[in-house]
Amino acid sequence: MDTLPSGLSSVAPFPLPESPRAPPTVAGGASAGFLLRFRRIYILPTRQGMGFAAAVSVMLLGAINYGNALGYVLSFMLVGASLVSMLHAVRNLAGLRVAHDDPAPVFAGDMARFVLRVDNRGQRQRFGLLARLATGQSRDREHDPVVHFGLAADSVERVELPAIASRRGWYSPGHVVIATRFPFGLFRAWSRIHMRLRCLVYPRPTGEQAPPEYQPEDAGEQGTRGKGEEEFSGLRDYQQGDSARRVHWKAVARDQGVPVKVFSGAASGVTVLRWQDVTGGNTEARLSQLCRWVLDSHAQSLRYGLCLPGVDIPAGSGEAHRRRCLEALALYEDASDR
Amino acid sequence: MRANPETRHWTLTPERTLWITGCLALVVAPHAARIPAWVLVSFAVLAGWRVANAIRGVPLPSKWLVIVLSATMLTAVYASYGTLFGRNAGVALLAVLAGMKLMESRRLRDAYVLSALGYFLVITNFLYSQSILTGVTMLAVVLIMTATLIAFSTQSGELAPRARLRMAAGMLIQATPIMLVLFFLFPRLPGPLWGLPRDAHSAVSGLSESMSPGRISRLSLSDAVAFRVTFQSKAPSPSQLYWRGPVLWHTDGREWRGGQPARSWRAQYAELHGEPVDYTVTIEPHQQFWLFALDVPTTIPLGAQMTQDFQLRTPKPVRARRRYEMRSYTQARLSRASLEEQAAALALPPGMHPKARALAAEWREQLQDDDLIVARALEYFGRQPFVYTLTPPLLKNDPVDEFLFDTRSGFCESYASSFAVLMRAAGIPARIVTGYQGGELNPLGDYLIVRQRDAHAWTEVWLDDRGWVRVDPTGAVSPDRIQLGMDAAIPPVMGPAGLDLPSAGPLWETWRRWRHGIDAVKSGWNEWVLGYGPRRQHELLALFGMDAGDLRGLSLSLLAVVGGMLGILALWLARRQQAPADPIARIYRRFCAKLGRAGVTRRASEGPLDFAARVVATRPQLREPVESITGMYVALRYAGGNLPMGRLKRAVRAFRPR
Numbered sequence: 001m002d003t004l005p006s007g008l009s010s011v012a013p014f015p016l017p018e019s020p021r022a023p024p025t026v027a028g029g030a031s032a033g034f035l036l037r038f039r040r041i042y043i044l045p046t047r048q049g050m051g052f053a054a055a056v057s058v059m060l061l062g063a064i065n066y067g068n069a070l071g072y073v074l075s076f077m078l079v080g081a082s083l084v085s086m087l088h089a090v091r092n093l094a095g096l097r098v099a100h101d102d103p104a105p106v107f108a109g110d111m112a113r114f115v116l117r118v119d120n121r122g123q124r125q126r127f128g129l130l131a132r133l134a135t136g137q138s139r140d141r142e143h144d145p146v147v148h149f150g151l152a153a154d155s156v157e158r159v160e161l162p163a164i165a166s167r168r169g170w171y172s173p174g175h176v177v178i179a180t181r182f183p184f185g186l187f188r189a190w191s192r193i194h195m196r197l198r199c200l201v202y203p204r205p206t207g208e209q210a211p212p213e214y215q216p217e218d219a220g221e222q223g224t225r226g227k228g229e230e231e232f233s234g235l236r237d238y239q240q241g242d243s244a245r246r247v248h249w250k251a252v253a254r255d256q257g258v259p260v261k262v263f264s265g266a267a268s269g270v271t272v273l274r275w276q277d278v279t280g281g282n283t284e285a286r287l288s289q290l291c292r293w294v295l296d297s298h299a300q301s302l303r304y305g306l307c308l309p310g311v312d313i314p315a316g317s318g319e320a321h322r323r324r325c326l327e328a329l330a331l332y333e334d335a336s337d338r
Numbered sequence: 339m340r341a342n343p344e345t346r347h348w349t350l351t352p353e354r355t356l357w358i359t360g361c362l363a364l365v366v367a368p369h370a371a372r373i374p375a376w377v378l379v380s381f382a383v384l385a386g387w388r389v390a391n392a393i394r395g396v397p398l399p400s401k402w403l404v405i406v407l408s409a410t411m412l413t414a415v416y417a418s419y420g421t422l423f424g425r426n427a428g429v430a431l432l433a434v435l436a437g438m439k440l441m442e443s444r445r446l447r448d449a450y451v452l453s454a455l456g457y458f459l460v461i462t463n464f465l466y467s468q469s470i471l472t473g474v475t476m477l478a479v480v481l482i483m484t485a486t487l488i489a490f491s492t493q494s495g496e497l498a499p500r501a502r503l504r505m506a507a508g509m510l511i512q513a514t515p516i517m518l519v520l521f522f523l524f525p526r527l528p529g530p531l532w533g534l535p536r537d538a539h540s541a542v543s544g545l546s547e548s549m550s551p552g553r554i555s556r557l558s559l560s561d562a563v564a565f566r567v568t569f570q571s572k573a574p575s576p577s578q579l580y581w582r583g584p585v586l587w588h589t590d591g592r593e594w595r596g597g598q599p600a601r602s603w604r605a606q607y608a609e610l611h612g613e614p615v616d617y618t619v620t621i622e623p624h625q626q627f628w629l630f631a632l633d634v635p636t637t638i639p640l641g642a643q644m645t646q647d648f649q650l651r652t653p654k655p656v657r658a659r660r661r662y663e664m665r666s667y668t669q670a671r672l673s674r675a676s677l678e679e680q681a682a683a684l685a686l687p688p689g690m691h692p693k694a695r696a697l698a699a700e701w702r703e704q705l706q707d708d709d710l711i712v713a714r715a716l717e718y719f720g721r722q723p724f725v726y727t728l729t730p731p732l733l734k735n736d737p738v739d740e741f742l743f744d745t746r747s748g749f750c751e752s753y754a755s756s757f758a759v760l761m762r763a764a765g766i767p768a769r770i771v772t773g774y775q776g777g778e779l780n781p782l783g784d785y786l787i788v789r790q791r792d793a794h795a796w797t798e799v800w801l802d803d804r805g806w807v808r809v810d811p812t813g814a815v816s817p818d819r820i821q822l823g824m825d826a827a828i829p830p831v832m833g834p835a836g837l838d839l840p841s842a843g844p845l846w847e848t849w850r851r852w853r854h855g856i857d858a859v860k861s862g863w864n865e866w867v868l869g870y871g872p873r874r875q876h877e878l879l880a881l882f883g884m885d886a887g888d889l890r891g892l893s894l895s896l897l898a899v900v901g902g903m904l905g906i907l908a909l910w911l912a913r914r915q916q917a918p919a920d921p922i923a924r925i926y927r928r929f930c931a932k933l934g935r936a937g938v939t940r941r942a943s944e945g946p947l948d949f950a951a952r953v954v955a956t957r958p959q960l961r962e963p964v965e966s967i968t969g970m971y972v973a974l975r976y977a978g979g980n981l982p983m984g985r986l987k988r989a990v991r992a993f994r995p996r
Contacts, residue, residue, distance in 0.1 A: 033943065038912075047342075048450040055454040059461050064527055067658050069868045070464040070473055074480065076520035078457065080513030081484065083900070087908050088509065094912075097943075121942070123923070128492040130344055144343040150496045154923045156976065179344060183509065184484070185450070185491035188344075 033097035033119060034193050036178065041090050041191045049186035052082065082186050089189035092129070092180045095122050096151070098193055100176075105200040105326070107291070112165040112199035116176060117158055120151040128182035133161045134192070135174045165201040168287065168330050172198045202326045207289030211296060212277045270315045271297055271304040273325075287329050294329070298322045308332055348446040351494055352392035357486040358443075358452050359385050359392075362436045364479045365459035369429050372466065374418055377430045380411060384437030398441055408438045429462045449490050456483050468868050470860065481506050515903050523879075523896045525889055526872045544624040545772050545793055547584045547596035551737050554772070555728050555749040560790035563622055564774055565630060566861055567786040570616040576776055577820050578668045580633040580796065580808065581788060583773035585647040587682050591690035592737055594755060594770050608634055608648070609805075612669030620661045620864065627652050630773055630788075632666035633808065639664070646679075647769070648672065659869040672798075673805030675767065683767030683800060691759055693739040698763035708766050708801050712809060715760050719753065719814040722746060726753075726816035750812040750819075754795040757811040767800035771808070775820065782858040922983060926971045929990045933964075936995035946972055963993050 045053065056078050063071025097119040106112050114133060120126050132146045145161045165171045176197065179190035248259040273293045278286040290306070297304040298317070305315035306325045311332065313325055350358075366381055390396040399407070411434045412422070419427035436455045443452055460476050460483075484506035488497065497505065544564065546553070565581075586594040615632060629642055629650040639662035642650045675683070686695075697718075701711050725747035733740045733748075738756045741748050754770050761768035775794035777786040796810040813820040865874075876886040886892065930940045930949075938956055940949045950968035954961045970986045 035943070048446065051447075051450055052454065055457065059458065062461060066465060067871065068461075068464050068468065069870060070468045070476070071461050072521055072524070073473070073517065073867070074457070074461055074464070074476070076517040076524070077480065077510065077513055079520060080516030081509055083516060083904055084509050084512045084907065087904065087911055091911050119945075123920075127496050132344060142341045142343050142346065146343050146346075148347075148493055150493055154920055154975075181344075181491045182488075183491060183505065184487040185446070186487075 033099035033117075034195060036093050036096045036098065036191045036193075038090065038094050041093050041189055043086055043090055043187050043189040045186060046181060046188045049082070052078075052186050056082075082184070085184045086187050086189075088183050089180055089187045091124075092126055092182045093178060093189050093191060096120055096126065096129075096178065098176065098178060098195070100195055100197060103199045105202055105323075105330070106165050107202045108165060108168045108204040110165060111162040112171055112173070112201065114161045114163065114173065114197050114199065115158060116161065117156055118149070118151060118178070119156045121154060123153045125153050126151040127180070129178065129180050131159045131161060132177045132179065133163050133173050133197075134177050135163065165199060168201045168203040168284070170198045170331075171201045172196070200327065200330055202330045203284065203287040203291040205288060205292040205295050207278070207281075207285065207292045209278060209289055211293045212271060212273065271302055272307055272315065273297070273304055274307045275309055283332075287332060291326065291329050294322065294325045345446045350443055350445070350449055353494055354449065354486070354489050355388060355392040355443075357482075357489050358449060358456070359388050359440060361456045361479065361483045361486055362440070362452065362459070364482065365456055365463065365476075366433050366436070368463050368472075368475070369433065369459075369466075372426060373430045373433060376414065377418075377433050381433045381437040384440055388440040388443075401442065404438060404441050407441075408434075411438065425462070425465050429459070432459050432462065446490070453483060453487060453490075470863050473867075481510060484510060512907055516900055519896070519899050519903065522870070522875070523892065523899065525886070525892055526870075526875045544626065544790065545583050546626070547586075548593055549586055549595075549751050549755065549770065549772060549795060550593040551730075551733050551748070551752060551755075554751045554793045554795055555730070557793040558728055558749070558791045562790045563857070563860075564624070564788045564790055564792070565619050565621040566864075567620075567777065567788065568618045568784070569786070570618070571614065573617075573779070573786070574615055574632070574668050578632075579776050579786075580771075580794075580810075581630045581774040581777075581792075582633045582635065582648060582650075582771060583630050584628060584771075585645075585649055585798075586770040586772060588685070589687060589755070589759070591687040594758075607672070607674040608636070608667070609671040609673055610636065610667045610669075611671065612667060615666050615668060616663070617666075618661060618663050620659060620861075620869065621656060623657050623659055625655045625657060627655055629656070629660075629662065631664050632668065633771075633773075634668075634670040634672065635664055635666050636670070637663070637665045658871065659864055661865075661869065661873070671805050675800050675806065680767045680800060683769050684762050684765065686759065686762050691736055691738045691763070693743055694756065694759050695763040697742070698760045702764045708799075711764050711766060712761070712799060712801075712807075715757060715764075716809070716811060716814040719757070719811050724748075724753075724815045726750075726812065726819060751795045753811040753815060754797050757809065758797045761797070761799050769798050769806075771796055771798055775810075780854045780857055780861075782854050785861065787857055787861075922971065922974050922986070925983070925987050925990050926975075929967055929971075929993060932990070932993055933995055938995075946975075957995070960995055963989065963995075967993060 056075055059071065059078075060075040062068070063075055099117045099119065101115040101117070103113050103115060116131055118129070118131070127150050128148070129150060130146055130148045132144050135144055145163050147159050147161055149157050149159055151157050161176075163171075163173045174197075176193045176195060177190050178193065179188055181188050248261055251257070251259045271293075273290055275286065275290070278289045281289070290308075294304065294306065301317065303315045303317045304325075306313040306328060308328060311328050313321075313328060316324075362381075363385055366378070370378055387396065387398070391398050412431070415427060415430045415434060416422055418430065421427050422431055432455060436452065436459065439448065439452055439455065443449060457480075460479060463472060463476055466472075481503065485499070485502040488502045488506055492502075545557070584596045586596050588595045588597060614636070617632065619630065621629060629639060629652060631650055634648055635644070635650060638644050639650065642652050642662075644650055698711075701714050705711050705714060723746055726749070727747050728749060730741075730748040730752065731745045733745065733752075737752070738759045741752045742756050742760075758768040758770050772793070772795045774788045774792040775796070776792050777788040779786050794812070796808060796812065798806045798808050801807050810820060872886070879886045879892075884892065884895070926946070933953060934940070936957075938953050944952070946968050950964050953964045957964075967986065967989050970989065974983065974986060
């Protein structure tokens with residue numbers, strides 16, 4: 001309705017619809033955000049809150065026993081402050097918006113870095129917030145990644161939650177919890193956010209087997225050879241789109257800018273990395289070996305193809321090709337597993 | 339117990355340590371005079387150790403040393419007091435525990451244990467004093483402790499100390515209505531729930547049930563309030579204000595003691611004359627078994643008894659401030675005395691006071707009429723050079739004879755006791771009444787303050803045709819004492835802060851007026867804060883048609899009221915919009931408002947870039963200004979760009995969407 005010409009909207013015969021409510025569940029990809037509404041925020045006393053309640057009860061008993069008026073005043077003041085703190089705890093969360101970015105793929109065993117964007121649009125500062133990735137495995141709870149942060153008025157905070165991606169495939173770490181113990185630590189207010197957090201996990205690149213023979217180009221493989229792909233010829237400054245693998249990291253460490261290695265074509269030919277070429281081992285071990293080969297081939301700027309049961313990726317090179325191969329390895333489903 | 343991932347990394351940072359240590363020091367400090375020096379020193383050393391650890395990284399003692407030290411100190415507290423319970427031992431114990439806990443506190447749980455100890459120590463201060471000053475001081479301490487809780491639950495650097503204090507103050511203010519409701523509506527139970535430790539009430543100076551030279555004059559140095567009186571009917575003249583307390587029958591020549599003559603617990607008898615006086619007394623706790631009332635009381639407060647000599651006795655000591663309504667007749671005649679009573683009122687210790695006895699025998703020989711002997715004795719006090727003074731010379735062997743014939747200067751107790759001895763020696767039954775005389779009218783509160791310095795002793799003699807008649811020999815010597823009150827007879831010893839002010843000067847008047855103002859506040863404090871108990875709650879609830887005995891109804895309405903208050907507060911908090919602190923955001927909001935007036939309203943869920951895209955899609959003609967303003971805003975706000983803010987401001991000011 002906002003697309004009406006301005007002249008019309010002011011004389012619209014019926015009220016314009018309210019802004020659409022943010023859906024409680026947000027699909028993957030860069031999301032619009034999940035709004036923490038009052039009724040989705042839960043609150044319970046913390047262990048410290050329980051202890052505090054016990055202490056106040058004892059104080060009240062003492063006040064009753066001694067007939068001590070100021071004892072009553074103090075006990076009731078603390079009761080009142082605790083109740084008020086409950087409201088402040090909920091208010092500290094209410095109105096925040098949480099969105100997430102899909103994290104970059106990682107290799108199994110590495111840290112997947114889930115990124116939340118917590119947006120505070122109000123004019124109120126938020127204190128003592130924490131984001132936690134509730135992995136859902138009770139025995140691992142104490143290793144849940146937790147990040148503490150605060151938010152200035154009208155600001156956005158990028159929160160990175162690292163979690164170990166132990167297995168290849170899509171890794172969904174569970175849900176996100178945004179919680180606070182502000183203001184007194186007597187209550188913990190929290191909200192669970194069921195967003196589809198997921199991270200693609202490539203197989204762990206392991207295995208010592210030698211890659212299959214490199215086949216000269218006259219083998220008849222199609223594809224054009226990119227210029228400057230194969231042999232190191234020098235350094236130039238980093239440009240957007242360059243592979244991180246080509247960055248001359250040692251120079252970066254020496255604080256000499258971000259040089260990128262440039263290669264010039266000399267060698268040419270094709271390797272096809274085949275499932276059958278890996279000897280022995282179970283599916284995961286084979287995939288790990290194939291992953292190793294893909295990375296090595298890419299590092300050597302070779303042209304390579306990948307051939308798995310049911311998957312056939314023609315030879316190619318470059319970042320996009322590498323990603324395509326790794327994705328295929330990550331998402332490979334063994335027929336016998338099903 | 340599994341570590342909570344959310345608090346696993348919480349530590350007692352140096353800043354938090356300084357705050358909590360400071361709080362504990364603030365609550366232990368007022369106890370300095372009440373706890374043994376070694377406890378104070380131990381606490382100071384331990385607190386200092388922890389502060390040194392926080393600032394300089396001085397290592398804390400090992401776990402074993404902490405255990406050994408704690409055990410030693412607990413033993414020492416036990417050795418000092420013979421117990422670990424009770425008021426004084428409890429305070430020492432808490433101070434020691436707080437110090438030791440500081441030594442081993444690292445985690446979140448420890449920090450909250452320290453806080454709880456702190457709040458406990460606050461409440462122990464109230465066991466010693468519940469004055470307004472104590473209340474205000476402890477309120478400040480509670481404010482700091484609450485700010486410390488905020489420091490515990492925010493990241494360091496998120497809030498400056500001052501902001502934390504301001505926030506804590508806000509929370510306490512918001513908590514106040516709930517506190518008041520709970521204070522007035524929470525069911526009040528009479529009496530202690532279990533036995534009070536023996537030291538719960540320390541000695542309070544006040545009248546006792548015996549009188550010896552110097553007892554009452556010592557009281558006269560005290561400005562402490564004994565009780566306050568509000569008159570419902572016309573107040574009697576000052577010379578009629580005799581507040582009756584213990585009646586003393588027995589003397590050993592030096593000391594007078596109370597106690598009824600045998601078989602004297604029988605009905606009192608008084609002939610009532612004149613107008614009744616109705617009044618309400620608010621008595622300060624004095625730890626004794628009696629109440630005071632204007633001479634002669636005719637009503638008996640709830641739970642009290644009246645003896646045949648018109649004392650109001652209570653079965654338990656008066657341990658809490660108490661209000662009671664009374665009716666008295668200042669003109670009444672007490673006109674019955676049994677033979678036992680008369681005998682008891684004639685007894686004199688054998689062999690004492692030979693000179694006084696001789697004088698009385700001389701009077702008896704000359705005069706037949708008891709009335710005339712009384713008049714003669716008063717005349718004797720008036721004619722001889724007697725002096726009314728607070729600091730009489732020491733009376734060594736026979737206080738009556740020495741006072742009557744040598745020193746001739748004394749306080750009311752000397753006059754009363756020697757007069758009674760003279761009467762008994764002359765064969766006239768006599769007894770001593772102790773209590774207070776006079777009082778100071780507070781014009782601000784329209785009530786009478788009776789202080790310890792108004793303590794007085796007078797006599798009653800038995801005259802066959804008139805019954806027990808009050809005779810105040812002090813009046814014969816110092817009529818001002820009775821007519822105008824204590825201040826006129828003997829100027830108060832001290833002005834404010836011990837200044838010796840001339841008692842008639844303007845400064846003194848100012849001080850007096852001040853004192854009245856302060857006492858009016860104190861009286862309100864006593865009545866509504868300290869004296870608010872089951873009885874007052876009953877009265878208050880009756881005003882609202884509620885029954886204080888109906889615990890269920892009371893609890894339900896309590897919950898309802900507190901719940902309602904929380905609801906109102908929640909709404910208020912949800913609506914409250916603070917003024918935008920950020921000028922950039924303010925400028926951007928003005929921009930949005932202009933667009934809103936032009937018909938494009940920014941949705942709550944829309945970021946600046948999405949909004950700009952929608953505006954441009956709707957109003958292509960606004961593309962240029964909208965994109966430039968949004969670009970500047972985003973750069974300033976999110977990219978931390980160092981554009982001059984003035985440009986954004988000017989652009990928004992010039993922006994005219996149509």
